[in-house]
Amino acid sequence: MRTPMWKILGVTDDVTECGCCGRRGLRRTVALMPLDADGNEDGTAEDVAFYGTSCAAATLGWTHGKVTDAAHAAQGERNQRDAYARRMISLYAPVEFAPVREKARVFYGRNASLRHTGVKATEEVARLLAEARRTLADTTTGPARPSRIEDFRRYLVIFTQDRNIRTVLRLPDDENECQKQATAAARRAAEIEGSVLVVAALDDDAASDVAYTHDLAPEYFDQAARRHPDMSSA
Known part of the structure; x- marks a missing residue:
């Protein structure tokens, strides 16, 4: 059987039990996504494994410090994506169902360089909101984050x-x-x-x-x- 390959997605304190050795009461765990033979992600949120740092290091063949650094770097990238998603929803959800003129005023007002490029404000607003909501609904390293106007x-x-x-x-x-x-x-x-x-x-x-x-x-x-x-x- 081929030894599984993994990608570090980040760290979480929502899962405190190691999925490898079963140790409980951990302060945090490392989220690992399985990879296929070509190095591509090979699963969904349900396939993510949560290992303690020591078990993650043993599984990857890395040092404890390298795992910790990689996990925090991956989580930092995720946090940046979340922050961008919150900005997009905060900016465009209020005008999601507004008349086209109002929606275009907001989008082009923030993206003046796109006004005469053929980019349609209505399509871009819909795309940005859909991507932002998917980002905040992703549960690979923790629960879904608030993403509605009600939030x-x-x-x-x-x-x-x-x-x-x-x-x-x-x-x-x-x-x-x-x-x-x-x-x-x-x-x-x-x-x-x-x-x-x-x-x-x-x-x-x-x-x-x-x-x-x-x-x-x-x-x-x-x-x-x-x-x-x-x-x-x-």
């Missing part, structure tokens, strides 16, 4: 006078606390002669992108942010 959180964004972002603050779920934070943010913005905007996104980095894009389709971004009538703007 968005509200953020207070404080702009400087020249429209650079000074601060991004996650709004608490409690409305009274939201109002207090909004009042404090408005006071800080006034001190620097800036402004405040409330946006909705999947994380704070995506919130920054949404804030800079907001004026291209304010009605749709405000709808995503509106949980309370007087919190769509501050």
Whole structure:
């Protein structure tokens, strides 16, 4: 029987039992995808094995340190893909069902170089959203991540006078606390002669992108942010 070949996909703390030796209570495990004879991935999420670092090193014939470095590098790449996916969903999900004109305004406003290249905004928005949702639904190294508009959180964004972002603050779920934070943010913005905007996104980095894009389709971004009538703007 051919010795299995494996690709390290990342690390996870969701699986704490080694699939090789059965040891339990591990702080984390290494996610391994089997490869075929040509070195291509040969399986789906169900085929991923989760090994402790020592067992992964023995299986691959690597040192413990090399496995650890490779696992963290792979996880870093995955985290970057997740972050990009959260940005795409935060930016384009609010206009997914908007009229073509609004959708095009947002897409070309962010991708001006593609305006006259034959790239269709509606098709690109659909493609970007589909890819982003697949990325966040991938369970090869852990559970699916939030990817719906219903998963968005509200953020207070404080702009400087020249429209650079000074601060991004996650709004608490409690409305009274939201109002207090909004009042404090408005006071800080006034001190620097800036402004405040409330946006909705999947994380704070995506919130920054949404804030800079907001004026291209304010009605749709405000709808995503509106949980309370007087919190769509501050």
